[in-house]
Amino acid sequence: MTALVLAQHDNAQLNPATLHAVTAAGQLGSDVHLLVAGHGCEAVAAAAARVQGVARVLHAEAPFLANPVAEDLAALIVGLAAAYEHLLAAATTTGKNVMPRVAALLDVAQVSDIVEVLGPDTFKRYIYAGNALATVRSLDAKRVLTVRTTTFPPAAAAGGQAPIVSAAVGAPVGLARFLGREVQRSERPELTSARIVVSGGRGMGSGENFKLIEALADVLGAAVGASRAAVDAGFVPNDYQVGQTGKVVAPELYIAVGISGAIQHLAGMKDSKVIVAINKDEEAPIFQVADFGLVGDLFKIVPELTESLRRAKAAA
Amino acid sequence: MRILVPVKRVVDYNVKIRVKADGSGVDTANVKMSMNPFDEIACEQAIRLKEAGHAEEIVAVSIGEAKCQETLRTALAMGADRGIHVEAPADVQPLAVAKMLRAIVGREQPGLVVMGKQAIDDDSNQTGQMLAALLGWAQATFISKLELADGRAVVAREVDEGLERIEVTLPAVLTVDLRLNEPRYASLPNIMKAKKKPIDVLTPGDLGVDPAPRLLYLKVEEPPRRQAGVKLGSVDELVTKLKQDAGVI
Numbered sequence: 001m002t003a004l005v006l007a008q009h010d011n012a013q014l015n016p017a018t019l020h021a022v023t024a025a026g027q028l029g030s031d032v033h034l035l036v037a038g039h040g041c042e043a044v045a046a047a048a049a050r051v052q053g054v055a056r057v058l059h060a061e062a063p064f065l066a067n068p069v070a071e072d073l074a075a076l077i078v079g080l081a082a083a084y085e086h087l088l089a090a091a092t093t094t095g096k097n098v099m100p101r102v103a104a105l106l107d108v109a110q111v112s113d114i115v116e117v118l119g120p121d122t123f124k125r126y127i128y129a130g131n132a133l134a135t136v137r138s139l140d141a142k143r144v145l146t147v148r149t150t151t152f153p154p155a156a157a158a159g160g161q162a163p164i165v166s167a168a169v170g171a172p173v174g175l176a177r178f179l180g181r182e183v184q185r186s187e188r189p190e191l192t193s194a195r196i197v198v199s200g201g202r203g204m205g206s207g208e209n210f211k212l213i214e215a216l217a218d219v220l221g222a223a224v225g226a227s228r229a230a231v232d233a234g235f236v237p238n239d240y241q242v243g244q245t246g247k248v249v250a251p252e253l254y255i256a257v258g259i260s261g262a263i264q265h266l267a268g269m270k271d272s273k274v275i276v277a278i279n280k281d282e283e284a285p286i287f288q289v290a291d292f293g294l295v296g297d298l299f300k301i302v303p304e305l306t307e308s309l310r311r312a313k314a315a316a
Numbered sequence: 317m318r319i320l321v322p323v324k325r326v327v328d329y330n331v332k333i334r335v336k337a338d339g340s341g342v343d344t345a346n347v348k349m350s351m352n353p354f355d356e357i358a359c360e361q362a363i364r365l366k367e368a369g370h371a372e373e374i375v376a377v378s379i380g381e382a383k384c385q386e387t388l389r390t391a392l393a394m395g396a397d398r399g400i401h402v403e404a405p406a407d408v409q410p411l412a413v414a415k416m417l418r419a420i421v422g423r424e425q426p427g428l429v430v431m432g433k434q435a436i437d438d439d440s441n442q443t444g445q446m447l448a449a450l451l452g453w454a455q456a457t458f459i460s461k462l463e464l465a466d467g468r469a470v471v472a473r474e475v476d477e478g479l480e481r482i483e484v485t486l487p488a489v490l491t492v493d494l495r496l497n498e499p500r501y502a503s504l505p506n507i508m509k510a511k512k513k514p515i516d517v518l519t520p521g522d523l524g525v526d527p528a529p530r531l532l533y534l535k536v537e538e539p540p541r542r543q544a545g546v547k548l549g550s551v552d553e554l555v556t557k558l559k560q561d562a563g564v565i
Contacts, residue, residue, distance in 0.1 A: 093458060096458075103442070238495055276554065294551070
């Protein structure tokens, strides 16, 4: 058996989400091949070849794959699919966009966002915003899967020596065209892979007040997240959103500030190792999942915490 | 242009769901049901497109048990013109749903299908992409901005890195994200009017689709619960706990 994993990248660097998907693919009992599709992405193909557990890298190179649309990536994967029993991608927005298109073209029912591999055809996944855990068996001969990155450890990014082979690229499908991307540039770690995340909710009151969250995040070397309520209120952009319909995170430490803890938010962070909640409402549901809680005014507590950590850091 | 809006009946997002003791699924008896929130946004967008003169007719489709007609009435009260109910088991899976929708697209010839990016019950996030694939159409998923002109749609998509803009040729399938719009509430007069709007009833057989599941849900269980921890009295206490007990800072 062989599994094909879609490598995610920006033509320069391999997105670490890919490493988690490689681990999941390895657990299927298959040889793992990585597909690197892009333009001028030789460095990514070389990085992919060094990932431990990868037996072969397929390198698809074409100008129209520089920022590929789903129609083109799906066509490429479907063209390669005959040789594979499993087709996987990390459940990023790219994986979620492309893989169902692949599945339908192959007449396969996809299993989305798997959190555990029980066998080559049997998986666990969450439903109802993480409030129920389902064991699912696929009846199809081929399996198309997306992988929740937080529940599979990353494969080692070095040590492998897989051969790189060129994959044939067809003509562009021509139905859709990439125009541009507005990327939030930040010096902070990326939300889904950060060791510490500090998130703010509706209780922050304004976008301006998120400076308190940012100051705390900076002293901890943490990423900044937000609840849907804070995003809906326009305090922060949507790519900060942690939850059922946003990003799923599982850092070592998650600090929830002014977040009540709606089930949709908990779905995105309850696998964090240690959870701290800071909220003025002692009945807030967030305290039911928090390891440590502070009840009180976040506008006093957060600066005090930031200052205390800054002093401790300076003393160390 | 005609717009097709698929709407799903799901457990209301405010309901705390219960996993059945026998592991067979989630208890949906006597539970408040609503239109999937993302589908409400899709419905709202279709209505706005009609109001802006981009469309003449909005057809809402729901697939599932008889009570899906209540969900269709909600869409009709918001402003959809007519409904199609495909009477099928409640748990039809995304691939079969996409196949039924493909058959309905064949009958109705819409220029756009606008739908939610995911349903909040099975959280699959598949149906729109699958429908686009089966039709050989373009897809624009997770959109938060939409402009139509000259047979094309220019959209902003919510992606992990921020926002992505793409242009798709119509006809196309659009799946909507939260920030695209804020759905309207149906007014009482419109709720009354919606009762008179037509709903056609079809079966999967009429559409030539086998609704049988291809994924077997072997077991549904309660996820491991986190234990509530302790409430602390001061910031100093918290810093000590994080350093010494938890060792995370």
